[in-house]
Amino acid sequence: MxxxxxxxxxxxxxxxxxxxxxxVELGQGxxxxxxxxxxxxxxxxxxxxxxxxxxTDGGPDEGLTAGSLSIQRAGPPLREACARVxxxxxxxxxxxxGVSPGEVTVRRGEFRSGDLTATYADLAKAVDVPVEETPAAxxxxxxxxxxxxxxxxxxxxxxxxxxRFIHDLHLPGQLYGRVLRPPSPGARLARLSPPPEDLRxxxxxxxxxxxxxxxxxxxxxxxxxxxxxxWDEHDTLPDERELRTFLRAGPHETIPVCVADGEPPGxxxxxxxxxxxxxxxxxxAPSCAAARxxxxxxxxxxxxxxxxxxxxxxxxxxLGLDVEHVAVRHVEGAGxxxxxxxxxxxxDAALLARESGGRPVHVRWSREDELTWAPFGSAMSxxxxxxxxxxxxxxxxxxxxxSQGHISRPTYGGRPGLLAGAHLERPWxxxxxxxxxxxxxxxxxxxxxxxxxxPRAQVTGHRLxxxxxxxxALRSLGAFMNVFAIESFMDELALxxxxxxxxYRLDHLSDPRAREVLRRAADAAGWGRPGLGxxxxxxxxxxxxxxxxxxxxxxxxxxxxxxxxxxxVGQVVNPDGVRNQIEGGAVQATSWTLKERxxxxxxxxxxxxxxxxxxxxxxxxxEVVVELVEHPDTPSVGSGEAAQGPVAAAIANAVAASIxxxxxxxxxxxxxxxxxxx
Amino acid sequence: xxxxxxxxxxxxxxxxxxTPLLDVLRGEMGLTGTxxxxxxxxxxxxxxxLDGQPVASCTTPLSVAEGRDVVTIEGLAPGDxxxxxxxxILDEQAGQCGFCLSxxxxxAAALLARDPHPDEEAVVAAxxxxxxxxxxxxxxxxxxxxxxxxxxx
Numbered sequence: 001m002x003x004x005x006x007x008x009x010x011x012x013x014x015x016x017x018x019x020x021x022x023x024v025e026l027g028q029g030x031x032x033x034x035x036x037x038x039x040x041x042x043x044x045x046x047x048x049x050x051x052x053x054x055x056t057d058g059g060p061d062e063g064l065t066a067g068s069l070s071i072q073r074a075g076p077p078l079r080e081a082c083a084r085v086x087x088x089x090x091x092x093x094x095x096x097x098g099v100s101p102g103e104v105t106v107r108r109g110e111f112r113s114g115d116l117t118a119t120y121a122d123l124a125k126a127v128d129v130p131v132e133e134t135p136a137a138x139x140x141x142x143x144x145x146x147x148x149x150x151x152x153x154x155x156x157x158x159x160x161x162x163x164r165f166i167h168d169l170h171l172p173g174q175l176y177g178r179v180l181r182p183p184s185p186g187a188r189l190a191r192l193s194p195p196p197e198d199l200r201x202x203x204x205x206x207x208x209x210x211x212x213x214x215x216x217x218x219x220x221x222x223x224x225x226x227x228x229x230x231w232d233e234h235d236t237l238p239d240e241r242e243l244r245t246f247l248r249a250g251p252h253e254t255i256p257v258c259v260a261d262g263e264p265p266g267x268x269x270x271x272x273x274x275x276x277x278x279x280x281x282x283x284x285a286p287s288c289a290a291a292r293x294x295x296x297x298x299x300x301x302x303x304x305x306x307x308x309x310x311x312x313x314x315x316x317x318x319l320g321l322d323v324e325h326v327a328v329r330h331v332e333g334a335g336x337x338x339x340x341x342x343x344x345x346x347x348d349a350a351l352l353a354r355e356s357g358g359r360p361v362h363v364r365w366s367r368e369d370e371l372t373w374a375p376f377g378s379a380m381s382x383x384x385x386x387x388x389x390x391x392x393x394x395x396x397x398x399x400x401x402x403s404q405g406h407i408s409r410p411t412y413g414g415r416p417g418l419l420a421g422a423h424l425e426r427p428w429x430x431x432x433x434x435x436x437x438x439x440x441x442x443x444x445x446x447x448x449x450x451x452x453x454x455p456r457a458q459v460t461g462h463r464l465x466x467x468x469x470x471x472x473a474l475r476s477l478g479a480f481m482n483v484f485a486i487e488s489f490m491d492e493l494a495l496x497x498x499x500x501x502x503x504y505r506l507d508h509l510s511d512p513r514a515r516e517v518l519r520r521a522a523d524a525a526g527w528g529r530p531g532l533g534x535x536x537x538x539x540x541x542x543x544x545x546x547x548x549x550x551x552x553x554x555x556x557x558x559x560x561x562x563x564x565x566x567x568x569v570g571q572v573v574n575p576d577g578v579r580n581q582i583e584g585g586a587v588q589a590t591s592w593t594l595k596e597r598x599x600x601x602x603x604x605x606x607x608x609x610x611x612x613x614x615x616x617x618x619x620x621x622x623e624v625v626v627e628l629v630e631h632p633d634t635p636s637v638g639s640g641e642a643a644q645g646p647v648a649a650a651i652a653n654a655v656a657a658s659i660x661x662x663x664x665x666x667x668x669x670x671x672x673x674x675x676x677x678x
Numbered sequence: 679x680x681x682x683x684x685x686x687x688x689x690x691x692x693x694x695x696x697t698p699l700l701d702v703l704r705g706e707m708g709l710t711g712t713x714x715x716x717x718x719x720x721x722x723x724x725x726x727x728l729d730g731q732p733v734a735s736c737t738t739p740l741s742v743a744e745g746r747d748v749v750t751i752e753g754l755a756p757g758d759x760x761x762x763x764x765x766x767i768l769d770e771q772a773g774q775c776g777f778c779l780s781x782x783x784x785x786a787a788a789l790l791a792r793d794p795h796p797d798e799e800a801v802v803a804a805x806x807x808x809x810x811x812x813x814x815x816x817x818x819x820x821x822x823x824x825x826x827x828x829x830x831x
Contacts (some may be wrong), residue, residue, distance in 0.1 A: 027775025158776030159764050161711020161751035168710040216701040284715050284811050285777045335775035335812040367716035587813030610720040618805040621815035
């Protein structure tokens with residue numbers, strides 16, 4: 001039996017220290033980084049620290065694992081909780097040995113004073129003071145793991161093919177479920193022919209599902225169910241060729257980001273408009289969940305959601321349960337890049353398990369469900385204009401961005417926000433997505449405020465408040481588009497002034513960390529050679545600094561050969577972890593920039609598979625070089641979303657530098673280049 | 679009943695012969711290391727070796743595997759050992775979420791079995807049917823080249 005010393009830390013008789021950080025592994029390595037922090041604060045051996053996945057029945061509510069905030073937000077309280085545990089155990093050792101606590105040291109999990117030694121397992125049993133009231137230990141623990149490239153703790157299982165993903169979960173008596181989604185967003189079930197007796201159909205309004213004894217049986221049952229359903233369909237979607245108009249048509253919420261007084265100064269005006277399409281999460285694994293209804297009316301759910309507590313509230317609301325009767329537990333899924341279908345499929349599983357006679361139900365979406373029904377990252381469009389002086393420097397800046405909102409997570413805006421809810425007999429509709437507030441870094445307007453020292457800047461967001469297309473958080477939210485637009489335009493201004501794009505930026509930039517990151521990336525890439533493009537941002541205005549330089553090959557197709565990035569995340573917990581996040585972010589951003597676009601006609605989403613929604617392949621992947629700019633004395637900030645915007649701008653600027661074609665509408669495909677020439 | 683060899687062991691599968699090999703492996707055989715990614719043989723997550731060739735197990739019916747040799751990620755190396763590709767992936771930390779890795783390592787193992795000295799171009803070509811969304815492509819290529827050195831030794 002483990003000794004529970006704090007909400008976050010318990011210690012077993014075998015000396016294993018279980019740490020529950022309230023954050024979840026999304027493929028980004030956060031549990032490894034948090035384990036490093038915990039091990040150092042405990043003075044423990046990393047091998048004795050076991051990270052426990054977030055769950056609502058035990059462990060702290062740390063909210064979402066999102067926004068590149070996990071290390072920044074969860075790191076300090078975890079460090080403090082672990083330091084308190086260490087202090088309490090050291091105090092117990094001191095009492096036992098009749099020495100002062102200051103004479104007790106701990107290293108690799110061993111407490112020592114002179115020749116006397118004790119382990120966490122020995123001491124934890126005797127600690128009876130509330131550890132929360134013990135002052136945290138300071139000073140004595142050394143940094144053994146923080147700052148080093150500890151290998152990922154979860155990777156050995158995944159490389160060996162051992163069961164670890166939620167897709168591999170097998171609960172006793174488990175059934176497999178499939179959901180028959182409507183054929184299009186506006187569709188409603190018109191008629192369902194009576195199902196044969198051996199087909200276990202679950203229906204609630206337009207929500208349809210089937211159960212089977214195996215994955216294959218469930219797939220076959222889904223095929224049979226499909227033939228029984230007739231749907232009423234309607235054209236509800238905008239024209240995909242006119243997204244600029246659609247986004248500007250409104251109604252809008254106006255978001256004042258920077259308000260400038262008075263009239264802009266006189267001078268030459270330069271202006272441009274940029275856009276990006278809707279983007280899909282396109283994880284390699286479809287969303288998956290399991291659920292079990294117990295005889296006492298409680299519900300257990302297994303999920304790869306980013307926020308088990310929010311999901312619990314949303315499920316309780318839709319299902320009419322007390323939140324205390326719902327337990328939600330995290331199990332690892334495939335890479336998560338934002339609000340994907342993980343929460344939705346958890347409701348699917350709960351709805352199917354409600355009709356399964358108490359047997360647990362495991363539900364996995366299809367590839368088509370994943371690409372057409374998970375929320376998208378919103379299409380966006382931005383108008384930028386600047387008044388420049390005779391040297392071409394900015395005297396006044398104006399930026400307007402049009403977008404759908406970037407957050408419709410469970411419970412946001414007072415709605416459950418779960419897909420199947422909208423299809424039920426008594427529906428829970430999901431409204432247009434909202435945006436996070438300024439203190440959380442905005443959504444549509446994320447990184448819309450320029451980092452440059454412009455004498456005057458007017459920046460406004462315009463969030464669409466009605467839309468038939470479901471959007472929510474996709475890695476970096478509005479920052480990808482806003483940085484692409486701002487940094488493309490900075491290049492256009494530099495070129496119009498006949499000035500070097502790097503020097504032009506530096507001439508408008510006083511932040512010393514920003515200048516250092518820009519110079520480091522430029523130096524590492526050999527700036528000055530023809531054909532290079534640069535892009536830069538500080539994520540959210542207060543997160544990681546990142547500059548990217550792209551080297552491309554272009555005729556009609558664009559191929560990115562090399563990306564060189566410099567990044568400053570403050571104190572680095574795991575250098576290779578940061579590199580891996582920056583590399584991965586850069587490669588994913590290359591894919592978004594060159595290839596990706598959600599396709600639809602007026603009725604349905606038509607990008608349904610990997611042919612119609614292509615992503616970057618091995619043969620198209622650039623070499624990525626990452627320079628870490630170390631600032632060990634400044635607080636750690638996240639690295640997962642720093643690279644996206646700078647990379648998009650660097651690629652577009654490299655295209656302009658290489659073939660003198662400015663592409664302002666993503667993705668930069670062959671057609672886009674031909675269009676920009678025409 | 680369908681007879682086939684899975685990871686060196688003769689097996690008799692009871693699933694309907696039309697069942698996708700992926701479901702037989704993950705379901706009745708409990709070998710969940712092979713992944714479902716798309717069901718359309720378009721992502722490589724479900725690759726297994728069939729008589730040494732990487733195939734998409736999601737669209738390969740069990741009947742096609744009758745009398746043949748199937749190797750999954752669990753059987754790339756004997757027992758608890760790791761195949762040089764698996765070891766190199768760990769050494770290079772060539773993973774983020776890890777979901778695509780089973781199929782990628784199956785493709786890489788097949789490449790090294792037929793060409794122990796591939797150059798970078800050959801590695802990239804051998805992996806081009808495998809998709810990765812987290813963006814570890816270049817780490818994977820480095821790992822496979824490193825593993826090639828080990829295999830050749």
